[in-house]
Amino acid sequence: ELKVEQNPLFLSMQEGKNYTIYCNYSTTSDRLYWYRQDPGKSLESLFVLLSNGAVKQEGRLMASLDTKARLSTLHITAAVHDLSATYFCAVDVLNSGGYQKVTFGTGTKLQVIP
């Protein structure tokens, strides 16, 4: 069974600081996603990573993928309060029929303190 683990589970950081969230998964994956969820809200897609070495950046967030290590990172640069949310990684595996099954990580709750 595919396992997806994130760490840390909780992260409290000051504005202006940098930090990295880690996502480890237990089997070969076809695709890895990062999502943001604000309290009581739905999931917002941040990044889709497709291949080994993929790096994507949007604003203060940068995601990378190492398929050999089965590891993805979400790096936060110079955090601002608006980034406070829960961040999920999700790993996508195609089943034998060629259809997606997405398994989510445990989530990292980020709190950015002014």
Added chain:
Amino acid sequence: EPEVTQTPSHQVTQMGQEVILRCVPISNHLYFYWYRQILGQKVEFLVSFYNNEISEKSEIFDDQFSVERPDGSNFTLKIRSTKLEDSAMYFCASSEIATSTDTQYFGPGTRLTVL
């Protein structure tokens, strides 16, 4: 911008009752999904649906659950006899092509409360 919509936003039901949660996926999308999220916990995959068939389901999606695309726009999740532990946020998602680079777009969710 097209979006996935879900109704109702909040459903309260008594244990043992049937509920139907409704979703309208993005119009040109072909693949549909249901997920649930128990309060404060991670998102769990329930089922994926394509071409009027279930293409994958998780161990959570037992005989009490069913999905249907009754017409060209709606995608429904039915829980036949709700249990207390079914209380959760249920998210519908859709994607254009399951095996491409397309991501899944999530709806706003339906909060189900079973009393």
